[in-house]
Amino acid sequence: EVQLVESGGGLVKPGGSLRLSCVASGFTFSGYTMNWVRQAPGQALEWVSSIRGRTTDIYYADSVKGRFTISRDNAKNSLFLQMNSLRAEDTAVYYCARLHYDSSGYYFYDSWGQGTLVTV
Amino acid sequence: DIQMTQSPSSLSASVGDRVTITCRASQSISSYLNWYQQKPGKAPKLLIYAASRLQSGVPSRFSGSGSGTDFTLTISSLQPEDFTTYYCQQSYSSPMYTFGQGTKLEI
Numbered sequence: 001e002v003q004l005v006e007s008g009g010g011l012v013k014p015g016g017s018l019r020l021s022c023v024a025s026g027f028t029f030s031g032y033t034m035n036w037v038r039q040a041p042g043q044a045l046e047w048v049s050s051i052r053g054r055t056t057d058i059y060y061a062d063s064v065k066g067r068f069t070i071s072r073d074n075a076k077n078s079l080f081l082q083m084n085s086l087r088a089e090d091t092a093v094y095y096c097a098r099l100h101y102d103s104s105g106y107y108f109y110d111s112w113g114q115g116t117l118v119t120v
Numbered sequence: 121d122i123q124m125t126q127s128p129s130s131l132s133a134s135v136g137d138r139v140t141i142t143c144r145a146s147q148s149i150s151s152y153l154n155w156y157q158q159k160p161g162k163a164p165k166l167l168i169y170a171a172s173r174l175q176s177g178v179p180s181r182f183s184g185s186g187s188g189t190d191f192t193l194t195i196s197s198l199q200p201e202d203f204t205t206y207y208c209q210q211s212y213s214s215p216m217y218t219f220g221q222g223t224k225l226e227i
């Protein structure tokens with residue numbers, strides 16, 4: 001069974017930092033692009049960042065570029081999000097999500113963690 | 121960036137009703153459209169991908185259609201557990217797979 005478990009959220013002051021973690025199990029972690037998606041209170045889902053499985057390809061939303069850093073440790077089946085210079089508008093539940101695709105090349109997030117709340 | 125617009129933002133219905141939620145993309149995305157269901161305090165759950173393909177384990181009362189810019193999610197006979205929030209997502213423009221603003225389905 002695929003499992004994603006986030007941790008590291010909490011209360012931080014504006015300008016502060018937090019590091020989120022997501023531990024994966026039940027699949028070959030290094031074979032998948034992993035993502036962070038956030039959801040501000042009462043708001044829609046927002047893609048934050050992605051990191052490919054075995055390459056150094058990394059992407060960020062404009063809203064976090066230069067402040068957040070995504071990384072992974074394939075040996076420990078772990079995904080990370082280092083968040084610096086946090087702002088009130090970064091307050092959200094942060095989910096890690098696995099990007100999967102079918103044989104026709106259609107992509108979707110098929111597995112999600114339970115989320116971790118970051119309050120700035 | 122591709123913008124996704126859902127309508128309506130909220131919808132009232134009754135158990136047993138047939139309902140349709142619409143999602144429109146700001147440019148053509150072929151069939152690269154996913155639908156998720158999210159219950160309060162929980163992570164989103166994939167319902168449909170590639171506009172019309174039902175994810176394994178999802179009840180057959182859920183169906184999706186559309187291509188290009190206009191898409192629909194239909195629930196053929198609402199069950200009590202279906203009253204929650206639904207999001208569309210485009211998976212055409214990698215890696216920024218943007219979501220719609222959500223549709224809240226209320227009793």
